[in-house]
Amino acid sequence: MKSWLVRGGRVIDPANDFDAIADVLVVDGSIDAIEEPGRIHAPEGVPVIDTHGWWVLPGLLDPHVHLRDPGFPQKETITSGLRAAAAGGFTAVAAMANTSPVNDTPDTTRYMLDRARAVHATRLIPVSAVTKGLLGAELVDFAAMAEAGARLFSDDGIPIDDPVILSRALDELLRLNFAISLHEEDRHLSDEGAANTGEVSKCLGVKGYPVSAETARIRRDLALAIGTEAPVHIAHLSCAESVELVRHARRNGANVTCEVTPHHFWLDEHAVLEWGPNAKMNPPLRSERDLEAIRAAMADGTIDMIATDHAPHDPASKNLERLAGCFPMKTAGAHLSDEAAGAFSRAANGIIGLETSLGLAMGLVHKKIISARRLVELMSANPARLIRMEAGALSQGMSADVTVIDPELEWTVEPARFLSKSRNTPFAGMQLKGKTILTIVGGEIVYDGRGGQRG
Ligand SMILES: [Zn+2]
Numbered sequence: 001m002k003s004w005l006v007r008g009g010r011v012i013d014p015a016n017d018f019d020a021i022a023d024v025l026v027v028d029g030s031i032d033a034i035e036e037p038g039r040i041h042a043p044e045g046v047p048v049i050d051t052h053g054w055w056v057l058p059g060l061l062d063p064h065v066h067l068r069d070p071g072f073p074q075k076e077t078i079t080s081g082l083r084a085a086a087a088g089g090f091t092a093v094a095a096m097a098n099t100s101p102v103n104d105t106p107d108t109t110r111y112m113l114d115r116a117r118a119v120h121a122t123r124l125i126p127v128s129a130v131t132k133g134l135l136g137a138e139l140v141d142f143a144a145m146a147e148a149g150a151r152l153f154s155d156d157g158i159p160i161d162d163p164v165i166l167s168r169a170l171d172e173l174l175r176l177n178f179a180i181s182l183h184e185e186d187r188h189l190s191d192e193g194a195a196n197t198g199e200v201s202k203c204l205g206v207k208g209y210p211v212s213a214e215t216a217r218i219r220r221d222l223a224l225a226i227g228t229e230a231p232v233h234i235a236h237l238s239c240a241e242s243v244e245l246v247r248h249a250r251r252n253g254a255n256v257t258c259e260v261t262p263h264h265f266w267l268d269e270h271a272v273l274e275w276g277p278n279a280k281m282n283p284p285l286r287s288e289r290d291l292e293a294i295r296a297a298m299a300d301g302t303i304d305m306i307a308t309d310h311a312p313h314d315p316a317s318k319n320l321e322r323l324a325g326c327f328p329m330k331t332a333g334a335h336l337s338d339e340a341a342g343a344f345s346r347a348a349n350g351i352i353g354l355e356t357s358l359g360l361a362m363g364l365v366h367k368k369i370i371s372a373r374r375l376v377e378l379m380s381a382n383p384a385r386l387i388r389m390e391a392g393a394l395s396q397g398m399s400a401d402v403t404v405i406d407p408e409l410e411w412t413v414e415p416a417r418f419l420s421k422s423r424n425t426p427f428a429g430m431q432l433k434g435k436t437i438l439t440i441v442g443g444e445i446v447y448d449g450r451g452g453q454r455g
Contacts (some may be wrong), residue, residue, distance in 0.1 A: 009022075011055075022034050049438070059090070059091025062307055062354065065085070067095045076421050078095075081420065084354045086121040091391070095126060102133050104131075109128065121447070126149050155183065182233065190210070196284045204336050237260060242258075243293050260307070261353065268290070305386065313422055322339075353425075358435070362375070400440055407434050
């Protein structure tokens with residue numbers, strides 16, 4: 001079934017400057033009409049979906065996820081990842097290239113798209129590597145990767161250290177009109193640091209990962225961007241100064257966008273003392289001051305979009321067994337043993353995010369930090385532009401990629417119920433308000449949460 005009359009919801013579509021109670025008619029997988037309530041009569045055989053009290057949004061898009069496929073089926077597969085994405089309200093996700101093999105050939109891109117087509121869930125947008133094998137030395141064949149279906153380019157997980165290689169990539173991508181998503185890290189400065197430099201890294205007894213490791217690299221790359229007009233996207237920025245650097249570069253003509261993860265707008269570094277390796281990521285959680293600056297930048301438009309950086313890991317990769325009993329660290333002045341500090345430092349970076357992102361972002365709406373309109377810009381309209389998709393809007397004739405949410409539904413994060421294969425989250429047990437009810441891709445319902453229980 002690909003035709004529906006979606007009746008009575010609050011339609012929020014910033015790309016069309018629309019926010020009102022309305023009915024949406026979907027015919028054969030495309031948006032056919034949006035009208036004031038009661039004006040559209042469902043054509044014969046077209047079922048009505050009652051969305052009174054709910055929000056009807058252009059489908060949510062995540063420009064940064066790791067689906068671990070090909071290569072790491074114990075962590076995630078394209079099947080489990082896209083089902084988790086659908087449950088999280090996403091109609092498309094951009095899957096990063098650090099798989100095994102790396103997505104640096106058209107064959108791997110085509111494999112990803114073929115697997116995704118077989119799942120009938122969220123759309124997969126392949127992200128191509130910038131350099132072969134993510135080794136930072138030799139550029140991929142950009143035109144061939146785009147031809148195979150890649151819509152964004154990134155060596156994410158690893159920074160591009162050589163500025164000459166990066167400059168050449170920017171020239172090519174400007175010509176092809178695709179963006180590059182940059183993992184910004186000066187590895188001399190981060191030096192395998194395992195937590196934000198300061199009180200928390202001291203308490204854990206691990207090497208610190210200073211803010212400067214991020215900002216020094218952002219400064220270099222934005223200087224290159226100002227010179228070229230190439231579309232540059234800063235992945236998962238984590239601190240106040242990075243936000244300032246983006247503002248400054250924009251004033252100087254850089255064609256720059258940036259994203260933030262839900263964990264960087266929701267948690268500060270102290271979460272690591274509670275959650276241990278399930279709050280360890282790269283870049284690390286930062287200070288309370290950084291968190292406040294990020295929230296302000298989400299509200300004022302400096303930060304363009306939310307990206308989960310969904311990073312599934314199995315318990316062994318996180319060294320959970322070796323760290324059993326270490327977290328939460330309760331008392332001030334507590335320390336990890338040297339052995340535990342080593343296990344923490346070696347634990348894989350990253351947390352999952354597809355099934356909690358919307359609820360956490362809605363937390364900012366309920367706190368009145370961002371508006372509902374801004375939420376849709378951050379999670380739909382802006383990422384659509386980055387990944388060069390005709391999406392992120394509910395315009396007549398466009399594919400019916402639609403997310404219906406209940407903004408008031410309260411729920412508890414229960415990792416055991418996740419559709420993702422992994423459980424590495426610092427949000428377990430948290431009460432959230434706002435949840436996906438329906439995810440519709442090309443007019444097909446790929447997730448149905450009506451009835452309150454997961455299907
Ligand atoms: Zn990533």
